[in-house]
Amino acid sequence: MPARAPIPDLAAVARLGTLGLDIRARRKALGVSAQAAAAAAGMSRVTWHRIEGGEPSVTMGAYLNALGALGLEIQVGDVAAAPAGVEAPPVPQRIRLADYPQLKRLAWHAPGLTELTPAEALGLYERNWRHLDREALDPKERALLDALTQQEAGGRLLV
Known part of the structure; x- marks a missing residue:
C-alpha cells in the first residue's frame, strides 16, 4: 500500500496558491491556451488546471514541468532572510x-x-x-x- 502524502501546512498551501496564480498570469501574458500549455508540459489539461489552482496534491515534478513550459524556474531561498536592504513596509495602525x-x-x-x-x-x-x-x-x-x-x-x- 502506498504511503500517504503529508498534509501541507497552511503557509505552504498559500504559497502554492500564489505559485498557481503566477503560472496562470504568465500563461495568459504569453497568450497561450491552457490546453496548449498542458501539452507542452506533458500533462492533461485537468492537471494544468489543478496546478493553476495551487492544489497541493499535484506532484512537484508536474509544477516544475509547468514552469519549464512557460520559460520560468523556481528558486530556493531562506524565507527567514529578507533581501539585503529590504524591509517589510510598516503596517498602519488603522x-x-x-x-x-x-x-x-x-x-x-x-x-x-x-x-x-x-x-x-x-x-x-x-x-x-x-x-x-x-x-x-x-x-x-x-x-x-x-x-x-x-x-x-x-x-x-x-x-
Whole structure:
C-alpha cells in the first residue's frame, strides 16, 4: 500500500496558491491556451488546471514541468532572510478600506465600516480567503497582506 502524502501546512498551501496564480498570469501574458500549455508540459489539461489552482496534491515534478513550459524556474531561498536592504513596509495602525479594494470587498457585511485595525484586517483576509480574488490583488494590497502576516501572525497565514 502506498504511503500517504503529508498534509501541507497552511503557509505552504498559500504559497502554492500564489505559485498557481503566477503560472496562470504568465500563461495568459504569453497568450497561450491552457490546453496548449498542458501539452507542452506533458500533462492533461485537468492537471494544468489543478496546478493553476495551487492544489497541493499535484506532484512537484508536474509544477516544475509547468514552469519549464512557460520559460520560468523556481528558486530556493531562506524565507527567514529578507533581501539585503529590504524591509517589510510598516503596517498602519488603522487600515483604510478605501485603499485596499479586495479587503473592502471582503467587508461587504459591515456597511459604513471605513477602517480596521491590523488584527481585524488579517482576520478578515483569513476568514474569507476563499472569496479573495488573488489575481486582482494589486502590489500595494499584496504588500499589506504580507506585512500583516509577518507582524500579526508570525509569518503564517491561517487559510
